[in-house]
Amino acid sequence: MTDPVVSVNDLRITFPTLEGRLTAVDGVSFEVPAGGAVGIVGESGSGKSATSLALMGLHRGTNAEVTGDITVTGTNINTASDHRVRDMRGNDIAMVFQDPMSSLHPQYTIGNQLIEAFKVHRPGSSVADARKRAVESLDRVGIPNAAQRINSYPHEFSGGMRQRALIAMGLMCEPTVLLADEITTALDVTVQAQILDLLDDLRSDLGMSLILVSHDLAVVAGSVDEVLVMQTGSIVERGDVRDVLSSPEHPYTKTLLAAVPRVDVSRAQRRAQVREERRQPISEEQGEQAKRAQRARRRADAEGDARLGGAAAKPEKSEADAPLLSVRNARMRFKVRGGLLGGASDFYAVDDVSFDLYQGETLGIVGESGSGKSTLSRMVTRLLNPTSGQIVFEGRDITRLPERKLRPLRRDIQMIFQNPYSSLNPRVTIGDSIGAGLRVQGENDTKQIQRKVQELLERVGLEASHYNRFPHAFSGGQRQRIAIARALILRPKLVICDEPVSALDVSTQDQVLRLLDELQDDFDLTYIFVAHDLAVVRQVSDRVAVMRKGEVVELDHSDTVYESPRHDYTRELLTAAPVLDPVEARKHRAQRAELRRQSTAA
Template identity: 45%
Template sequence: MTDTILDVRNLHVQFQTDERLIKAVDGISFEVKRGQTLGIVGESGSGKSVTSLAVMGLVPSPGRVAGGELWFQAAESDTGAIDLVKVPPSHRRTYRGNQISMIFQEPMSSLNPVYTCGFQLTEAIRLHQNISEAEARRQAIALLQEVKLLPSDEELKQRYLEELPQSELAHPSSEAELNRHINQQKQSILDRYPHELSGGQIQRVMIAMAISCNPSLLIADEPTTALDVTVQATILDLLRELRDRRNMSIMFITHDLGVIADIADTVAVMYQGRIVEYGSVWQIFSSPQHPYTKSLLTCRPRPDRRLQLLPTVSDFMEVVTTPSGETVIQEKPTDMFQAVRNAAEMSDFDLDHRLTELQQQSPLLSVRDLQVAFPVRGVWGETKRYVMAVNGVSFDVYPGETLGLVGESGCGKTTLARTLLRLIEPTQGQILFEGRPAHSLEGQALRQLRQEMQIIFQNPFGSLDPRMTVGAAVIEPLKIHRRGNQRQNRERAAYLLERVGLDPQLMHRYPHEFSGGQRQRIAIARALALNPKFIICDESVSALDVSVQAQVLNLLKELQGEFGLTYIFISHDLSVVKFMSDRIMVMNRGKIEEIGPAEAIYREPKQPYTRQLIAAIPVGSLERIRERQVERGIAVG
């Protein structure tokens, strides 16, 4: 049996639209070795996901596999490799979900919300096995224990005994009661609906579903993009453990080379439908050859560096069109670490001097003992108790400062942000903006305050009206607050769109006609329309590719200097927060764990929770890559 489980040769995938033929995948070739992980990395539109869909036989219409071969060697097959391209659609299910499984990108939309997790997991099991419902549920429980969503029987037993009073331990019915309790605990997780689980828990359900038929090849398409860094780290650990225990191969797709460094053995870098660099993870990180790979490696913020601006793809290469119409990538003649404009690292003196100057001013925003409580209703609608989403938070933000707010999902970051803007009413405490009591303002005074405080949301597509042109979206705040006439407002919108790097001639287009990074630029232009003093960036780059993320982060810094803006920058990614921030505030369970200068928080975190966040950052260091490869018995340079 060959060591290669998947051999892709000269694969072409095309989409025929009314206007033109799109070559989504343009003649790529690679191999996936048995028991190893191939990482496929690239920005949105590079062809990563289309490649995985071609392997699964799920390329959506009007797309089609226009050429190439997909040779797959099943784990227990003696008949040799088969070309999946030639397998009739009626026989694809023999391989899809059985020998080849897939974890899709967005866990919250991967499960049907009207069915329990147990029903959907047992359905996947019974689809490929002729077994009873009871046996399928038993297998489902075992899978959930394997992916560590459900504790093992021994752990459940130990927890039960710890909670049981000493006087009852020797009771004759204790053993029967113990077994009944353990079974109840195991069955309860199957009876939950997707909305009752967190993103990380749902992703574990999806992994359990994907490995339910013991596949030889697992395709993971951006499985950690929407997750906190701590949850992301646990999912990566889980995938590595499952791969090694089951001798399973993984095709791991992402836009983040830091994540690739933590899990991959071999790496394929894709750009515009082609593989521009291919080699071992050590080769790619220690000696990148292609300018696009170099840019991806450096455009992600690294917490151990203090750049004023991040490198972007355009600093390393440019795409030119030849007279014959062919596109060619040309590397710019510059060292990769000198590619950033004015990006010298800031010294300790520069950082201290800036912080001192900022804090010599009166605070722009002061928060004192802020509390936000949400009622938990009973069966009849009565309030049974309150959940403290924000619990006694106090801090100051100074004019021109960026205060980073970091923490896991559910820690209270977004609730705090919306409360500062009075989109959620505080339960207790004070919010002072330039000395004005923002927590108690009403009517015209509150309306005036909101002109000076804006927010950029995480999902730009969700925050822009799909029925409104982008020009109208930027002009809308000016109309609401009766600023200027129609001509002045159009000129203001055109100026702002141009300032965020978009052509004002595109004002008549709609949000769906722009990429994710462009939509976020439109959302930034809209937030700037009223010339505010204070902007909250709520996970505003979390959903973007690292290359686009670098452009948006640079833009936010440039705009801060130009317009004198003050930011609260919210993210679960400490490396991004550290790049943007003067000071960092760490939140956990509604409270502030610690607050201090960004460099001090990273270098000398005082709280275990902060140290946990820092340890979970996928930095992609050569030392860590060497350690992981040596552990797996793979030689490195």
């Protein structure tokens, strides 16, 4: 039996804090065989990334204390000299980081950055040899016209192409081990599938080993042989990926699996599951949150405000009901420059889109980046003025309303943005941030504003005492709850959720989706839910619109779209969606490979 290419024994990592030292990794041990693939999964703070950085020797020169043994291709990273560790990086083990935009320098071409990486790890090599290797590496990861695109800058690549370029950089010296840390988190479902397929092909072609780090068990299901589940710095479960995903033993693994949204589970099934879980015993903390939410509802009811907590059950929609929102033949045109000497051409980000949305309904909008989802959302909120077409809200055409008449509309249509870290001002307390909408709308009673904000904080599962805290004091999931409260403070009728959970761990994502579902019932809200994750959209939507290149190519009841898709693009999206069954994931991969073969042959 051959020796493993990576061996980790009793790894412990601590960081200094004001109270002492924080243990980020606590006694982790595992091995990666030659040519094998190991997945490391867990939530933020579980120790995944700290472990990854230790494998690269990147904690050297920091305040981190690292003990234990990390052996990569026969060399102990923790005892080797700095020179030896630098020599190993890129040659023996290479790392691909999560965010390609922060990993690639915007002022240098892709080629220059690949060439620099090669010359650093292979000193003495010529620029011509490095350039040749860069073109080969870009071609290997599927960048079309690699010899020409090598001169492009990062901003001229799409998100998926930038991630491929990062993988190409990692492959420049043909390492024995490739370490991929959350490399699909910010990608569309089809691009994510392409990247995972690429990693699988590279393993097969180059015989390299893979360590795939992710918070999503569905991402690793079809890409690794063994999976390690980490929680608070320790491995709580490990084993063959098929065994762990089909018969998990640890409660934390079961929780992660239950939180993963699935394309084969309808909204009705999900709601029935949640109702059943609510009947089960709950923890003391959860019970206290439920009590706070109930108190907030009772206060709202006592004031006679039917739209804040305590709303009546949603009536059934009849054909005679007027839609809350009607979009008719909406278009959004942008001018695109053709170059320094070229003129401008028209680009339609949204092209002839029409749909109706009824009170209490959720319309899911799915599609890849650039499909027009977010542009359409901003048109509905009048953050963008449509080039043509109509947007009718409550029977009134709001398409050409002047800015001075939009203030009442802002009360009724609110938006929850994607990133809870960048959408909150770090210098403003959450109380002031949530209450800002009331002040903009003319309410001046400070005590009244504070009372309303504190009641809403309790309703979204936080505490009234959090009013004077700043955003940095909250986790990602808590910040998204704050963003939801900010959207609801004006008691809107329509809420547009633009990728509201894409930046969150699966368990936190599940909590936020449940909250949105509860609030829809309590506030009688209507949602437009925009996302690239098909499983998330099915979990929350009554109807689904599929967008591609600015057009709606399919619009129907959620179950119909997912179970009997009519459009080829919808079927392509569904085939690309990650699944928890490793065998099924491999089947989907084979289907995608066959589609690529047919496309190439054609």
